Amino acid sequence: MSPMGAARAGKAKPTLQTLQRQRSLHFQLTMARLLQARRLEGTEHNPWVEYVNLANEYKDAVNLGQGFPNFPPPDFALEAFQQAVSGDHMLNQYTSAFGHPPLTKVLASFFGKLLGQELDPLTNVLVTVGAYGALFTAFQALVDEGDEVIIIEPFFDCYEPMTHMAGGHPVFVSLRPSPSQDHQDLDSCSNWQLDATELASKFTPRTKALVLNTPNNPLGKVFCKAELELVASLCQQHDVLCISDEVYQWLIYDTHQHVSIASLPGMWERTLTIGSAGKTFSVTGWKVGWVLGPDNIMKHLRTVHQNSVYHCPTQAQVAVAQCFEREQLLFGQPSSYFVQLPQAMQRCRNHMIHSLQSVGFKPVASQGGYFLTVDISNFKSKMPDLPGAAHEPYDRCFVKWMIKNKGLVAIPVSFFYSGPHQKDFDHYIRFCFVKEEATLRAMDEKLQKWKAKLKL
Amino acid sequence: MSSKLKNAKRIEGLDSNVWVEFTKLAADPSVVNLGQGLPDISPPTYVKEELSKIALVDNLNQYTRGFGSDLGPCPCAADGKTTELNPRPCPFSLESSCLSSVTTAVLTVSGHPSLVKALSCLYEKFYQNQIDPNKEILVTVGAYGSLFNAIQGLIDEGDEVIIIVPFYDCYEPMMRMAGATPVFIPLRSKAVCGKKWSSSDWTLDPQELESKFNSKTKAIILNTPHNPLGKVYTKEELQLIAHLCIKYDTLCISDEVYEWLVYTGNKHLKIATFPGMWERTVTIGSAGKTFSVTGWKLGWSIGPHHLIKHLQTVQQNTIYTCATPLQEALAQALWIDIKRMDDPECYFNSLPKELEVKRDRIVHLLESVGLKPIVPDGGYFIIADVSSIDADLSDMMNNEPYDYKFVKWMTKNKKLAAIPVSAFCNSETKSQFEKFVRFCFIKKDSTLDAAEEIIKTWNRQRSQSGQNV
Numbered sequence: 001m002s003p004m005g006a007a008r009a010g011k012a013k014p015t016l017q018t019l020q021r022q023r024s025l026h027f028q029l030t031m032a033r034l035l036q037a038r039r040l041e042g043t044e045h046n047p048w049v050e051y052v053n054l055a056n057e058y059k060d061a062v063n064l065g066q067g068f069p070n071f072p073p074p075d076f077a078l079e080a081f082q083q084a085v086s087g088d089h090m091l092n093q094y095t096s097a098f099g100h101p102p103l104t105k106v107l108a109s110f111f112g113k114l115l116g117q118e119l120d121p122l123t124n125v126l127v128t129v130g131a132y133g134a135l136f137t138a139f140q141a142l143v144d145e146g147d148e149v150i151i152i153e154p155f156f157d158c159y160e161p162m163t164h165m166a167g168g169h170p171v172f173v174s175l176r177p178s179p180s181q182d183h184q185d186l187d188s189c190s191n192w193q194l195d196a197t198e199l200a201s202k203f204t205p206r207t208k209a210l211v212l213n214t215p216n217n218p219l220g221k222v223f224c225k226a227e228l229e230l231v232a233s234l235c236q237q238h239d240v241l242c243i244s245d246e247v248y249q250w251l252i253y254d255t256h257q258h259v260s261i262a263s264l265p266g267m268w269e270r271t272l273t274i275g276s277a278g279k280t281f282s283v284t285g286w287k288v289g290w291v292l293g294p295d296n297i298m299k300h301l302r303t304v305h306q307n308s309v310y311h312c313p314t315q316a317q318v319a320v321a322q323c324f325e326r327e328q329l330l331f332g333q334p335s336s337y338f339v340q341l342p343q344a345m346q347r348c349r350n351h352m353i354h355s356l357q358s359v360g361f362k363p364v365a366s367q368g369g370y371f372l373t374v375d376i377s378n379f380k381s382k383m384p385d386l387p388g389a390a391h392e393p394y395d396r397c398f399v400k401w402m403i404k405n406k407g408l409v410a411i412p413v414s415f416f417y418s419g420p421h422q423k424d425f426d427h428y429i430r431f432c433f434v435k436e437e438a439t440l441r442a443m444d445e446k447l448q449k450w451k452a453k454l455k456l
Numbered sequence: 457m458s459s460k461l462k463n464a465k466r467i468e469g470l471d472s473n474v475w476v477e478f479t480k481l482a483a484d485p486s487v488v489n490l491g492q493g494l495p496d497i498s499p500p501t502y503v504k505e506e507l508s509k510i511a512l513v514d515n516l517n518q519y520t521r522g523f524g525s526d527l528g529p530c531p532c533a534a535d536g537k538t539t540e541l542n543p544r545p546c547p548f549s550l551e552s553s554c555l556s557s558v559t560t561a562v563l564t565v566s567g568h569p570s571l572v573k574a575l576s577c578l579y580e581k582f583y584q585n586q587i588d589p590n591k592e593i594l595v596t597v598g599a600y601g602s603l604f605n606a607i608q609g610l611i612d613e614g615d616e617v618i619i620i621v622p623f624y625d626c627y628e629p630m631m632r633m634a635g636a637t638p639v640f641i642p643l644r645s646k647a648v649c650g651k652k653w654s655s656s657d658w659t660l661d662p663q664e665l666e667s668k669f670n671s672k673t674k675a676i677i678l679n680t681p682h683n684p685l686g687k688v689y690t691k692e693e694l695q696l697i698a699h700l701c702i703k704y705d706t707l708c709i710s711d712e713v714y715e716w717l718v719y720t721g722n723k724h725l726k727i728a729t730f731p732g733m734w735e736r737t738v739t740i741g742s743a744g745k746t747f748s749v750t751g752w753k754l755g756w757s758i759g760p761h762h763l764i765k766h767l768q769t770v771q772q773n774t775i776y777t778c779a780t781p782l783q784e785a786l787a788q789a790l791w792i793d794i795k796r797m798d799d800p801e802c803y804f805n806s807l808p809k810e811l812e813v814k815r816d817r818i819v820h821l822l823e824s825v826g827l828k829p830i831v832p833d834g835g836y837f838i839i840a841d842v843s844s845i846d847a848d849l850s851d852m853m854n855n856e857p858y859d860y861k862f863v864k865w866m867t868k869n870k871k872l873a874a875i876p877v878s879a880f881c882n883s884e885t886k887s888q889f890e891k892f893v894r895f896c897f898i899k900k901d902s903t904l905d906a907a908e909e910i911i912k913t914w915n916r917q918r919s920q921s922g923q924n925v
Contacts, residue, residue, distance in 0.1 A: 035707075036766040037612040037634065044769045052521065072514035081781070082511045089498040092749045097475070129597055129775040136774045144464040161773045166464065208460065239460040270461060278519075285518045285780030300463040303471045307629045308604045309597040313779055314751035315507075 043161035047415050054400065055409045062442045064431040065409040067217070067370045068284040071436040074337050077281045080322035084315040091314050098302055099127030099290070100317035106324040107275075111292055115263045115273070123295040126305060127312050131247045131276035131289035136162055137308070138243050138272050138291060141300035143168040147208035152194065154373075154416035154425065156217045156245065172418045173202050174425075175221065177364075186353070187375070188365045189221040196230055203234055209241040210234075212261060215248040218416050218430040219373050220366020222256045225264075232264045241297070242267065247276035247289075248369040250338045251434075253346045256367045262292070269294050272301075277320040279370070281337065282434075286316040345370075348433040351440050356431070359447050359454070370434045373413055377427045393426035402429075407446045470629045474879040481864065482873035488906045490895040491863075491873040493683070493837065495748040497900045500803050502792055503747045507785040520568040520780040565771050567595025567756070568783035574790040575741075575756055581797070582726055583734070583758075591761040594768050595778050599713045599742035599755035602767070604630060605774070606709050606738045606757060609766035611636045615674035620660065622880035622889055624683050624711065639668050640882050642889075643685065645830075652819075655687040655832045662696055669700055675707040676700075678727060681714040684839050684880055684894040686832020688722045698730040707763070708733065713742035713755070714835040716804045719812045722833040728759070735760050738767070743786050747803060748898070752782045811836055811897065817904060818897045825911045826918070827893075836898040839877050843891040857890040866893075872910050 048066075055063050063070075072078065084091055098104070104121035112119035119125060128134040135158065143149060145167035151159050153174040163170045175192040212231060214223040223231075235242050242261055249258045262271035272293040278284035291301055323337075330336040352372055353363045362375035380394050388397030395412035403409050413428035433440070475492065482489040498504070510516055566572050572589035579587055587593060596602040603626060611617060613635030619627050621642040631638045643658040678697060680689040689697075701708050710727050718724045728737040738759040744750035757767050771777075796802045800809070815831070818838055822829040828841035842862050847869075852861035859876030867873045877892035897904070 034612075035762060036609060036769075039612075039634075040609065040766060040769050043773050046772055056521070066519070068518045070515075070518070073517050078511070078514070078517070081517075082508065085504070085507045085511045089504065090496065091751060092499050092504070093494050093496075093751045094492075094744075094753075095751060129778070133775040140464065141467060142461070142464055144466075147464075158773065158776075165773050241461055283517045285516060285520060287775070287777065287779045297461060299471065300467060303463070303467045304633075306473050307467070307470055307626065307633050308601070308774070309753070310600045310626070311598070311751075311753055313597075313753040313782060316779055316782075 039165050039167065042164040047157070051399065051403075051409070051411060054403050058403050058407065058409075061403050061407040061409050062439060062446055063409045064433070064435065064439070064443060065411050067432045067434070068278075069282045069434045069436075070439055071282070073282045076326050076337075077283055077319065077323050080319035080326075081283075081286070081315065083322070084318035087318075091318055093314065094311050095314040095317065097306055097311050098122070099125055099312070100314060100321065103127060103288075103317045103321035103324075106321050106328065107290055107292070110324055110328055111273070111275075115260055115268065115292070117262075117268055119292065120295070124292055124298060126291045126298060126301050127317060128289045128291060128305070129309055129312055130278060130287040131245065131274050132158065133287075133309065133312075134272075134274040134289045134291045135159070135243070135245065137301045137304045138274070139163065139166045139168070140304045140308070142241060142297070143208055146206065148204060148206045150202050150207060150210040150240075151418075152210075152212065152216075153418060153421060154216070154218055154413055155211070156213055157415055159211050160418065168208065169206075170418065171202050171204075171207070172421065173199050174417075174421060175216075175219065186357075186365050187362065189216075189219045189367055189373070190224070192219055192221055192364070194227065194230070199230070200234055203238040203240065205238075207238055207240050209243055211243045211245065213245040214258070214261075215246075215251060215366075215368030217248070217369055218371050218411070218413055219364065220369045220371055222252060222258060222367040224256075225259050228259055228261045228264060232261055232267050235270060236266050240270070242271040243274070244271055245274050247274065247279045249275065250280055251342050251345055251370065252368045253342060253349060254367065258368065270297075272297065277316075277323070281320070281323050282341070286320065288312065288316050288320045345434055348435065348440060352431060352433040352443070355440070355444050355447050359451050364428075370432050372431045372433055373428050374410070374431060375427060376429055380427050393422045395426045395429050399429055406450050408443065466633050466635065470633060474625060474875070478863070478873070478875055478879075481867050484867075484871075487867055487871050487873050488903060488910060489873045490897070490899065490903075490907060491875045493896050493898070494750060495836075495898040496903055497748060497898060499748045500789075503749060503785070503789045503803075506788040506792075507781070510781045510785045510788070513781075513784075516781045516784050518780065520777055520783060565768055565777060566590045566593060567778070568780060568787065570787040571595055571783040571790075574787040574794065575758070578790055578794050579758055583729055585734075587758060588761065592758060592764055594757045594764055594771060595783060596755045596757060596767075596771065597775060597778055598744060598750075598753040599711065599740045600626065601753075601775075601778075602738075602740040602755045602757040603627070603709070603711065605767040605770040606740070607631060607634050607636075608774075609770045610707060610709075610738070610763065611674055614672070616670065616672040617674055618665075618668050618676040618706075619882075620677070620679070620682075621882065621885045622684055622877055623677070624679055625880055627677050628882060636674070637672075638882065639673070640885060641665055641668050642881075642885050643682075643687065653828060653830045655682070655685045655830055655834075656690070658685055658687055658830070659693065660696075665696065666700055669704040669706065671704075673704055673706045675709055677709045677711065679711040680727075681712075681717060681724065681832075681834030683714070683835055684837045684875070684877055685830065686835040686837055686839075688718055688724060688834040689727075691725055694725055694727045694730060698727055698733050701736055702732045706736070708737040710737055710739045712739055713745040715741060716746055717808050717811060717836055718834040719808060719815065719832070724834065735762075738763050747786075747789055748807070752786065754778060754782055754786055814897045814899070814904060818895060818907075821904075821908055821911050822895070825915050837894050837896050839892045839894045841891050842893050857886050859890045859893050863893055870910055870914055872907060 104125040107125050108119035108121040139162045143166035147168045148171050149163045149168045150171050178191040262273045277288035360378045364373045386397040386401045393414040395414050399412045410429040410431045414422040414426050482491045572593045576587045576589035607630045611634045615636045616639050617636050619638045621640050645658045715724045728739045743754040793802045822840045826844050847865050849861040857878040863876045875894045878886040878890045
């Protein structure tokens with residue numbers, strides 16, 4: 001026992017476990033009513049924890065699971081933050097509630113150009129705690145009890161519980177891969193598409209919003225203009241709000257182009273466009289995000305914001321403003337981070353595709369974003385019975401087995417599907433390739449070992 | 457404009473905000489701003505230094521691993537970067553009994569590992585029991601975020617929640633957003649003869665308080681030290697509230713952001729430490745108020761796991777995690793002061809000493825111009841009865857409470873900004889407090905000097921004109 005523990009023992013305090021057990025029992029006997037609010041129903045479970053804990057337990061495993069860079073942010077971002085924290089001491093105090101003025105100003109001018117709109121920093125821009133906070137604020141502001149929210153599968157997993165917490169009802173529609181083209185070496189996520197008729201059938205008089213994520217997590221699909229026009233026409237036809245999660249908008253590969261649905265005719269007035277400093281500048285820990293939209297909708301987000309977090313931290317906003325000012329000057333030039341980062345990440349993506357293919361994985365080439373979705377059907381047919389709970393989707397069993405036995409961490413793609421559909425998409429796993437060289441080399445080593453065992 | 461794209465019912469009527477109006481008014485640089493509760497003093501040097509150091513560390517710019525059993529390495533672990541920063545004896549023994557109790561993973565987010573550990577070490581001293589850093593603490597976006605998580609997590613549609621008037625203005629809209637019915641009870645002053653009016657003269661009537669509790673009451677919100685009054689609830693007062701919480705089986709949300717700012721002759725007491733209260737109380741704290749860094753927007757909730765887990769669920773569905781570098785810097789700053797709790801240099805001791813001097817100065821200033829201040833026992837605000845001033849408010853909007861008009865008049869004509877206390881009241885109780893105005897005194901000497909100048913001039917004008925203006 002440590003000196004601290006001994007000191008505590010000397011005071012003859014009961015162990016924490018004993019105390020907790022006693023207290024909990026006593027309390028459960030006394031507080032008869034339900035403790036938690038009903039709005040939490042269906043939102044408590046967090047599937048990530050098991051995998052994060054496994055990844056930490058198997059310290060030797062190469063963590064390609066959670067989506068964050070393990071390389072440093074660009075120097076200009078680090079310098080901007082260093083300046084913000086060493087400068088005027090008043091930056092340690094509250095700034096404007098809806099966004100630090102230099103940040104809302106540069107976001108308004110930068111994105112105004114991209115969206116083809118004259119944006120007012122006070123009424124068309126809201127700064128939030130990460131894009132996650134932006135999503136929450138949008139759902140709370142606009143989704144009511146009984147409203148339907150169309151979510152395109154596979155989806156970033158928070159959309160579903162956020163819909164539930166707002167009393168809404170999620171309605172899922174799947175991206176589906178086109179019938180398999182075995183002659184192709186590499187599948188592309190442009191083959192994953194929405195069926196127009198099926199999508200249209202999901203709209204009802206109760207549909208309040210549709211959540212769009214482009215580039216998509218986990219697939220990496222970049223919705224093309226035609227696809228967005230389909231979504232746009234349905235939103236307009238049914239008077240539906242579009243919540244467009246565009247956090248990976250700068251991470252676009254090959255010759256693809258990111259299109260913001262808000263820039264299409266008739267869409268600005270019904271779209272909320274969400275962005276993330278974390279993904280833009282490789283600073284996920286700063287937790288700065290934003291929403292752009294028309295004032296008549298944004299005012300409702302401001303109401304939620306002022307009754308939930310009210311202010312976002314000042315200094316990170318100062319730094320993000322400086323980063324955008326720099327990018328504004330360098331926009332389109334080779335030294336722009338928005339040019340350099342996707343170039344570097346494309347190389348990482350290609351490296352990973354190549355390495356994974358050598359072991360029998362079938363990657364779906366992502367067009368954008370941080371992730372590579374990989375088909376593990378080969379493994380499913382060769383090793384169908386991996387340890388796992390009854391009815392646990394195969395990809396989850398596979399990932400746990402892979403972490404423990406092969407030292408590689410990925411995320412099961414069934415995480416990103418609604419309950420009933422998980423079984424249909426249980427043969428895909430997701431890898432994050434936004435990692436430094438050393439990590440990809442470590443991945444290669446694990447894959448080489450794996451490959452060697454396969455040959456035996 | 458299409459009718460479907462309208463707001464959700466939960467925010468109906470919650471769009472107005474007193475601060476928007478009054479911060480705009482005080483934004484004029486010629487105005488001495490004693491309004492919003494924003495320190496203009498510098499945070500302590502070591503706090504700023506910790507953040508500067510952390511800003512140099514690459515990997516603290518990504519998501520924190522704020523989950524369960526992974527409590528992260530010790531601050532002085534054998535990792536090259538950390539030892540470069542500031543070698544210090546390891547405060548967190550890996551065999552410490554608080555870690556040994558963390559057997560299985562927690563199901564959701566709690567906070568940056570080194571921060572929840574530091575908070576657990578700090579507060580264990582007050583709770584006389586160990587606090588599980590992963591299960592009994594949640595780090596939030598300011599105390600504001602803790603209030604939001606507690607209310608969203610624990611308060612349901614149709615629940616009643618008791619709010620003591622005056623109240624920090626967000627309690628009411630947050631309750632309404634959760635669909636709850638706020639039930640108000642005002643603090644009332646006893647008659648004061650021959651001594652200074654103090655925040656301790658303002659109390660709750662025990663029968664009146666009990667009458668507010670019923671089977672629908674889910675919680676009571678307690679704020680001690682109190683904003684705006686500065687009241688520090690006594691042991692007897694807390695015992696009464698505790699007794700009622702237990703009798704009616706309600707929760708207590710205790711907003712203790714000003715817990716370190718308590719003046720001579722007073723002691724901050726935590727209602728969660730009273731018998732029968734730990735299991736039903738969520739206690740909220742604030743980095744902003746603790747270290748004079750309101751712009752860091754970090755706060756925390758402490759309580760039993762069966763309550764905190766619901767706040768954690770809200771967190772995982774709202775913002776997921778708070779900013780990493782700020783959490784790490786806060787952890788380091790806390791650790792510096794945790795090690796010297798009895799030292800006068802510890803900020804938890806030095807700040808209230810510094811503020812008590814400012815408090816006494818502002819009491820004197822306000823009295824000198826004919827205002828009747830209520831001397832606060834804690835916090836960094838002071839309220840004063842302004843009814844003795846015969847301000848000409850005829851050109852102000854008629855339907856506004858007196859104090860709104862008075863503050864606007866004072867800002868315009870005397871270049872001194874404050875906040876009307878009826879902003880901290882519900883509509884029914886506004887009239888009880890509309891003669892009071894709130895001043896913030898966590899201001900540097902030059903700001904208070906400027907306020908003094910204004911007040912002296914004001915005074916001269918009063919005696920010269922013979923009028924009470």
